[in-house]
Amino acid sequence: MPEPWGTQVTNWIVFDYGEVLSLRTAAVPKLAAAMGVSPETFEPVYWSVRDPYDRGCPDLEYWTSIGDQVGAKVDDALSAELTALDVAGWGQLAPGSLDLLQSLSDAGASLALLSNAPSAFGVWVREQEWAKLFKHTLFSGDVKVAKPDAEIFQLLLDKLGAAPEECLFFDDRQVNIDGARAVGIRAHLWDGAEAARAALA
Template structure:
């Protein structure tokens, strides 16, 4: 496993489009064993099911530790009169792990791309989220760390901002009256 993780780290320094395409398929619903076999093939390493399971566990563990400042903001928002939803490009297996985390309990809705076979910035995933939360796009404020996802949300009618960290988000939310100082 260390060999493939080391090669993956080295590989990520190369043009990332191929890696991003592989990850997009995984985030869009591809089974973990297929994803890791494809990653292994690009790296010249055979990935069997036991190794795929270990890689999946390591991948999930790497994503389950949110920024403490973001968690503080989430705590503030829990007491605000707002509905919170998480829309994540993430495999279904990550979704199941995230659902067991304390920090996700602050969200009324969790939507993981791997569960619906759609990934941001596909406009259908934003519309699906709006349907699930029962809100109009103009009523929503969407944050994302990728400009293409922010643009797509805006094109769907949402107010959307690039995530620049919890302090910047808190400031914007205060300006909009979503939270009070």
């Protein structure tokens, strides 16, 4: 049933995952060590080639692209190890996130998750108990398109069966907020669980 979250009727509350519901990855030192390089060498490359990974490139291709730049050879076994470390590194929920999701769900809100993340991470999320609080999840790696592109927001709306104005979206990146607003979705820049509660009051 629609609920009057804020000043407009909202049928869906949609959350980003990384650095919204979760803490920033803690895996960089372990990933760098697995590749045999320093975190200072590894981390800039990890981020610089991340977008194609979020858009569906295979795990091995992503890790090989990093290895090529840092001077490390990546085979199937190392790729699998790196993928597991990477997924685990993004696995810690931020303080207050679970309480926020649970309270919204208990109040009857329909929740969805929209994340720029590789398919391997989507598999892990769907196995978590807290993922049951979401009626729908959508990961960029599965659909090979990512925020802030209009296409992924349209895929979300199609999945939810919702009009843009019926959705309220939280993300930590202004470019993604702008992308959501460009297709008519109401969007708030994430500033923590308590600020989200205030926005939903």
